[in-house]
Amino acid sequence: MSGSKEKAEINTDVIIVGAGPAGAAAALILLTYSDLKVTLVEQSDLNDVRVVEHVGSDIFDLLGYLKIAKSAFPEDTFLPCYDQTSYWGSDEPVNAQALFSTDNKAFRLDREKFDFVLLGHVAARGGLVYSRTRCTGFSQGVDHNWQLSLKNRSQGQFNLNGRYLIDACGRKADVCRQVGVLSARHDKLMGVGAFFHFDKPRKLKQEQVMESHELGWWYCARLPDQRQVVAFFSDADIIGQHRLNQAVNWQQLLAQSRHIKLGLKGEAVLSGAPWVRNASSHITHSVLKKNFIAIGDAAASFDPISAIGLGFAMTSACHGARTVQTQLTSTDKLAKQAQLDAYQQEIVDHFEHYLRLRKACYRHEHRWSGATFWSRRR
Structure with a gap:
């Protein structure tokens, strides 16, 4: 090491690098069902504004497996989403669930409240959580154990040694890229959005609305505290060709909706400039790397239209954590390899099912079949 200290x-x-729902779920599985020590590393301060999530009723079964009761969450963490309207294939409204979902019940999730409850349980069960901590280096020894070089905003630099890395x-699958695990990317979808707030109190419907366009599609949903995301x-x-990352162009396109x-x-007022976020689909074959696994969106990511996101993130985290538990506690080499293979096959199967679902979703819209965006998805 360089330096005097x-x-x-x-x-x-x-x-575990990443303290979102996937990282927290994996930590909770390991802390609840094994004696393994777990450390979560998160680059943000956990106060970033999250885009609204919608989840199905099966989220409560998943939380039960994590030993967290619904009553542990603050009021309004799960709000029933009564209206999911889609203008897709025509200008006539249809129920979005009929097109894109198999679950008859949907809830608008307050991600900030949800994430903090999960992380609170991680800490209560003995897990360590380092927020505002950036990974500056990854190294793996001949024994396949890991050493991460970390930098915390207030505590400075330190090393974290572990037997398994998630x-x-x-x-973005940042860790996969850093350690040489590549992903197969299936599209280059991006989202350009903004938050709106209402100066005067207004009763906002618990709904989400989707509307197709020749260049892509719009999404609008309510957020807490008199806000909406579009x-x-x-x-x-x-997006680059039409410069939709620039506020004036984005607003002009919105006015055409x-x-x-x-x-x-x-009284809707735009809050800040439009943000740009990656929304592409990819799959990662992470189990090829010794003592390493990807879970959640790092393992496979999906077009937001599929509404697969958070549910898959947490279920894959649970299965991935069980796989890690076996790798670190079992002496049966055949069983260990079989579980790794089964985990990866499950990711592959889920992704192939998603590709079929995505194709079916986009086939509902036929008005712009010759447009670049839509023809790519046919």
Whole structure:
């Protein structure tokens, strides 16, 4: 090590990079069903504004498996979403669930409240959580154990040593790239969106609205505290060609919408410049790397239209964590390899099912079959 001072060393069994629902679920499985030590590393301060999530009723079965009761969450964490309207294939409204979902019940999830409850249970069960901590280096020894070089905003630099490494940092799969695990990317979808707030108190419907467009599709949903999120999804080259990351162009496109703009009439005020986020689909074969696994969006990511996101993130985290538990506690080499193979096959099967679902979803819209965005999905 360079410098006059040696970095502090912290030892653990499992290192999880990413403290979102996938990372927290994996930590909770390991802390609840094994004696392994778990450390979560998160780059943000956990206060970032999250885009609204909608989940099915099976989320409560999953929480039961994590030993967390629904009553543990603050009021309004799960709000029934009574209206999911889609203008897709025509200008006539249809129920979005009929097109894109197999679950008859949907809930709008307050991600901030949801995430903090999960992380609170991680800490209560003995897990370590380092927020505002950036990974500056990854190394793997001949014994396949890991050492991460970390930098915390207030505590400075230190090393974290672990026997197993889990990438739970989301769609970007940053850890996978850092350690040489490549992903197969299936599209270049991106979202350009903005948050609106209402100056005067207004009763906002618990709904989400989707509207297709020649260049892509719009999404609008309510957020807590008199806010709404509006996002436009299209491919990166189309967004670049029309410069939709610039506020004036994005707002002009929004003004051309026939239905989304109506939900913003009145006292809606744009909060800041449009943000741009990766929404592409990919799959990662992470089990090829020794003592390493990807879970959640790092393992496979999906077009937001599929509404697969968070449910898959947490179920894959549970299965991935059980796989890690076996790798670290079993002496049966055949059983260990079989479980790794089964985990990866499950990811593959889920992704192939998703590709079929995505194709079926986009086939409902036939008005712009010759447009670049839509023809790519046929």
